[in-house]
Amino acid sequence: MDAVQIAFKEWAVVVEAIGSGRQIVILRKGGIAEGVGGFKAEHDRFWLFPTRFHQQAKGVIDSEAVLFSRISFPAEDVLSVEYACEVAAVKQLNTLELANRLKGQHIWRDTVIAARFDWGRDLGIYAMAVRVRRLPEPIEIPMLESYGGCKSWVELNPEMEFTATQYVLDEAAFIEKLEAFQEALA
Numbered sequence: 001m002d003a004v005q006i007a008f009k010e011w012a013v014v015v016e017a018i019g020s021g022r023q024i025v026i027l028r029k030g031g032i033a034e035g036v037g038g039f040k041a042e043h044d045r046f047w048l049f050p051t052r053f054h055q056q057a058k059g060v061i062d063s064e065a066v067l068f069s070r071i072s073f074p075a076e077d078v079l080s081v082e083y084a085c086e087v088a089a090v091k092q093l094n095t096l097e098l099a100n101r102l103k104g105q106h107i108w109r110d111t112v113i114a115a116r117f118d119w120g121r122d123l124g125i126y127a128m129a130v131r132v133r134r135l136p137e138p139i140e141i142p143m144l145e146s147y148g149g150c151k152s153w154v155e156l157n158p159e160m161e162f163t164a165t166q167y168v169l170d171e172a173a174f175i176e177k178l179e180a181f182q183e184a185l186a
Contacts, residue, residue: 011051
């Protein structure tokens with residue numbers, strides 16, 4: 001695998017749930033900086049960029065809120081990157097009922113999903129199923145000003161290689177979760 005420079009910004013608590021293999025689902029409406037077109041699942045491989053921005057303990061289910069006390073952040077001027085993703089499926093969810101079918105496959109509360117669904121000009125939300133890879137040790141890189149703002153995608157400097165990563169879930173466990181994702185949205 002070659003170098004990848006793109007990273008996806010997500011709540012650190014969600015990054016931990018994805019990185020542990022407890023969920024393979026990413027739900028996204030998009031950030032203000034993404035403009036009129038909103039969020040697009042425009043990259044099929046990316047690093048996870050854990051952020052504290054907008055992160056709220058009341059936004060995740062009770063059983064996962066304990067993760068907030070376990071997350072340690074590096075200094076404010078450092079970004080710690082540990083997980084990479086390969087997109088296995090993308091679906092635009094045009095009804096809240098469809099989004100609610102993914103309940104139990106992610107750690108967000110129903111109220112967060114409803115708020116994201118209804119926010120902005122267009123109703124809807126994107127769902128991505130990802131296969132997660134982990135570095136043996138997190139890589140710390142300087143936090144750049146260009147990483148700031150309410151946007152989903154950022155270009156990391158420097159590019160980082162996927163070659164040192166290993167899958168978080170074995171093939172059978174991943175396929176089981178992917179099939180559950182696809183069945184919920186069929």
